[in-house]
Amino acid sequence: MKNAKQRTGRIRGAIGLALVLVAGALWSNRKDSTKALARFHGSRVHDLLHSYFYFRWNATYLKPVKYVLEHPEKFPERIYMGAGRRLMQTHHSKVLSTGTARRLVSIEEPVRMSNSEQVLPFDKARDIILENPGSIAVTECACRKIADDPCGPLDVCLVLGEPFVSFVVEHQKDGARRIDSDEALAILEREHERGRVHTAWFKDAAGDRLYSICNCCSCCCLGLHALSHGFDVVASSGYVAQVDDAGCVLCEECLDACNFGALSVTDAVEIDAGKCMGCGVCVSECPEDAITLQEDPTKAHPLLLL
Numbered sequence: 001m002k003n004a005k006q007r008t009g010r011i012r013g014a015i016g017l018a019l020v021l022v023a024g025a026l027w028s029n030r031k032d033s034t035k036a037l038a039r040f041h042g043s044r045v046h047d048l049l050h051s052y053f054y055f056r057w058n059a060t061y062l063k064p065v066k067y068v069l070e071h072p073e074k075f076p077e078r079i080y081m082g083a084g085r086r087l088m089q090t091h092h093s094k095v096l097s098t099g100t101a102r103r104l105v106s107i108e109e110p111v112r113m114s115n116s117e118q119v120l121p122f123d124k125a126r127d128i129i130l131e132n133p134g135s136i137a138v139t140e141c142a143c144r145k146i147a148d149d150p151c152g153p154l155d156v157c158l159v160l161g162e163p164f165v166s167f168v169v170e171h172q173k174d175g176a177r178r179i180d181s182d183e184a185l186a187i188l189e190r191e192h193e194r195g196r197v198h199t200a201w202f203k204d205a206a207g208d209r210l211y212s213i214c215n216c217c218s219c220c221c222l223g224l225h226a227l228s229h230g231f232d233v234v235a236s237s238g239y240v241a242q243v244d245d246a247g248c249v250l251c252e253e254c255l256d257a258c259n260f261g262a263l264s265v266t267d268a269v270e271i272d273a274g275k276c277m278g279c280g281v282c283v284s285e286c287p288e289d290a291i292t293l294q295e296d297p298t299k300a301h302p303l304l305l306l
Contacts, residue, residue, distance in 0.1 A: 033170040036163035040207065047205070054205040055164060056171045058142040066146055066222055069229060084226070088233035089123045090204040093214075093223055094303050095237040095277045097293060098188065098284075101198040101213055105158060105184035108134045111210075121235055121300045124208045128303070132162040136184050139168055140175040147220040156191055156215040158184055164211050191215035195257050197279040199223065199234060200303060218259040227260070238302035239278030239293040243269045247290035257285035273298075 034052070041048040054061050065087070072080050096104070111130035113119075119128070137159040144150040159165050159176070168176040179187075188198065196215040201223075203211060218224045226233040245268050255263045262275035263282065273296065283291045295302065 031170050033163060033167040037167050040163050047207070051205040051207075054203070055167050058139075058172075059145040062142050062222060063146055066143075069222060069225060072229065081230070084229065084231045088226065088231050090208075091202070092120075092122050092233045092235065093199040093201045094120060094235045094300075095279050096198040096200050096213065096303065097237050097239060097278065097280050098192050098198060100237070100303055101188050101200075102185060104130075104133075104160070104200065104213060105136060105188065106181050118301045119238075119303050120202070121232075122202075124202070124204065129209050130161045132165075133160060134181065135162050135165040136160055136179050136181065137165045137169050137176050138179050138184070138187060139172060141214060141220070143216075143222050144220045149219075151217045151219050156187065156196065158187065158213045160211060160213065161209075164206060188213075188215065192281075192284065195259070195281050195285065197221075197224070197259050197277070197281065216259075224259060234277065236276075236296070236299040237278035237280075237293075238295060238299050239280070240273050240276045240296040240299070241271050241278065241280075241282050241291050242294050243271060244290045244292070245269075247288050248286075249288055249290075251287060253285050253287060254282035254291060257281050 037051055037055075038048055041051060068075065068080070068083070075083075107130075111128060111133055113128040138155050139157045139159055140154040141157045144152075144154050144156070154175075158179075159168050165178065169178055192198070192215075194215075194217075196217055199214050199216050199221075200210055201212040201214060202208060214221070216224055223234045241262070248269055250265060250269065252265055252269075254269060255265065259279065259281065260275050260277050262272045262277075264270050264272070269291075278293055278296065278299070280293050283293055
């Protein structure tokens with residue numbers, strides 16, 4: 001037992017030393033955005049290294065996550081489900097209506113919303129903090145970059161606030177650029193017309209803060225894929241779709257548009273409230289304007305910026 005403890009201690013010591021050396025190398029060759037990221041994390045060296053790797057090599061970071069998610073048969077169920085549940089507490093999202101997404105990329109004052117556990121049903125990131133919200137970058141979607149047959153276009157992820165925007169722009173030379181709120185709005189509208197789902201993302205590498213809005217598809221998004229594997233990594237917008245049977249002509253356009261398989265047709269269009277995430281894609285696709293979004297009191301409240 002003593003020898004085992006000593007080996008564990010040596011391993012931890014070696015890991016700690018390696019982290020210090022890597023952090024030292026980063027610090028001695030740091031760019032301005034790396035300095036800002038270091039200030040953001042303070043003395044938390046592990047968090048700085050995690051953040052540096054995630055924001056610089058996002059697609060590489062997600063490759064093992066994709067492999068594990070798509071190969072549950074290769075892992076004991078207890079380990080697979082336990083790892084998945086832990087991951088979703090450290091990296092998760094909230095579906096946004098198009099209106100809320102527009103407001104997020106248009107605000108100019110810092111955002112601080114506390115006690116938001118009724119909005120975000122996760123252990124972490126219950127305080128919504130966004131510094132320098134007018135600072136926005138568009139980056140290539142890491143999920144699409146590692147997909148076998150990705151949807152296009154790739155430039156659909158909006159990074160919000162500092163120090164994250166400056167870091168991705170300075171380090172992802174070919175895949176990130178600064179944009180203003182008008183272009184961010186244009187990207188949201190472009191992707192909404194394609195039937196994409198707006199999602200606000202929170203991650204431990206971002207200090208458990210809101211750091212990104214992505215425009216997700218069920219084909220490529222690992223977060224949406226995780227739902228089908230039993231991981232509630234994506235929270236509902238707080239709304240649910242409702243159909244006006246009198247206005248509905250059973251054209252079934254909404255069925256093809258839904259990313260969550262929440263709609264079906266018998267004698268009328270039926271919506272599975274448990275599957276509906278309240279994204280509003282079906283609302284826009286309905287040619288008869290027979291679908292609306294209504295707040296669902298059984299789900300986490302909408303993310304509202306008042």
